[in-house]
Amino acid sequence: MLALGLATVAGVVFAGATETGRSINQPVPSSAADTVPTSLQHAEPTSAAESTAVRHGRPLVVAFVVGTSGTIASDLLAPYDIFASSPAFTTYVVSDVASAAPLEGGPAVVPTYTFADVDADPALTPDLVVVPALTHPTGATEAPLRDWVTRQHDDGARVLGVCTGSLVLAATGMLDGLDATSHWSRISALESDHPNVHWMRGQRYVEDGSVTTTAAVTSGVPAALHLVAELAGPDEAQRVANLHPELRWTPTQTTTIPKDHFAVHDWPVGLNYVMPWFRPTVGIALEEGVGELDATAAFEVYSQSAAARTVALATSDTVRTRHGLVLLTTSFTHATGLSRVVVPGADTADAVDPGLRAWADAQRLSLEPLTGPPGPDGSAGEGGFSSALQNLAAHTDAATTSATAKMIGYPTSSLDLGNQPRSLRPILLGIVSLALAVLVGLAPTFLARRWRRRGLLPANASAAASLTDTETVNAAV
Known part of the structure; x- marks a missing residue:
């Protein structure tokens, strides 16, 4: 009886979680590859800032990678807005394939380039690679992305891993021996899976050499502003931050945050x-x-x-x-x-x-x-x-x-x-689910009594079954 009730609750929870996970992803139309325009490489007009970071006589190039299995929308789009708002940077989105990339928690995005396009054009070589969280960060489908990010880092690019984008970086070995952080809910598992990384709690972002990693989703924004300050100057970073006054960001803002956990x-x-x-x-x-x-x-x-x-x-x-x-x-x-x-x-x-x-x-x-x-x-x-x-x-x-x-x-x-x-909606649904579990758990006893009354089940059937179960347990002991 108890087992049936618990199984019912588990089934409801599993079905609900599956439906929620499915609904997070906006559908990608099957005809999208042939009918939609391509995202553009962006360079803000240079008159918008007093100083511009350059390398080899050009603005610094920031590449935002997206996976084919799915990418967390905010990890991509929020930092993209920050870097693209400054003329110190040229920004684009790059993927293994040219087709629209699904985003978790947002509509699909069309990449600007493929990895092959960037590799073929030296002008597109990134100075900074931004790695958002992926749906399957260590899966075989994202192996081309991990390999490409590793090659860019080996060739001198800086790397920013946003939220659980750190899982992608950890899987490459890039974080071994470094201080790093991630979403607070994942750090314990990361400590177990990647003990060679010094995982830090209670930090909005952690910078160690050429690699910066961030805490939960929105931490990608202050981390991006921090890198703008480093690469283009604190005045330019403050100008960009002022475009979003709700951030209340300053170059001297503390990186310390609460050490959160589920409660x-x-x-x-x-x-x-x-x-x-x-x-x-x-x-x-x-x-x-x-x-x-x-x-x-x-x-x-x-x-x-x-x-x-x-x-x-x-x-x-x-x-x-x-x-x-x-x-x-x-x-x-x-x-x-x-x-x-x-x-x-x-x-x-x-x-x-x-x-x-x-x-x-x-x-x-x-x-x-x-x-x-x-x-x-x-x-x-x-x-x-x-x-x-x-x-x-x-x-x-x-x-x-x-x-x-x-x-x-x-x-x-x-x-x-x-x-x-x-x-009240989720509370009422929870009550209904528990009531359903109780009814399912009581169903065998109710049906057995009903069948006995109709003569379909011997009166001593339940007792015999119970005795048999007891004898089986005793024999096993």
């Missing part, structure tokens, strides 16, 4: 993850020229919270970001089953594309801008992860939002998480 108060996200049924579906509308950091923050927050499914919306099947990346989207005219729509990079509903506004009005969907109003001095409004987390808090509760922020490594001290009541 009881993280249960809202855990329950959301294993009880995904009847979740709302949030459309994330991406407009042409949307900033990469603003775009990915909304997907990351809702994916990590597991509080809602997300769909990448645009006026067509693709959108080009502020710095030239092509993301695969769903045309809003083909989107169904949405609960509401959020718009990264927009500070008011009037700033949203008129066609999207008209469609949302016809569908009776609310449009929620995810960027605050500009400052009194005309500075950019606060957006990014801060706005996304506050939007989550407005639709769930403070506990869910705090646990989500902890998972992505984002500080909440400056956020107003409100006092919304607990979300």
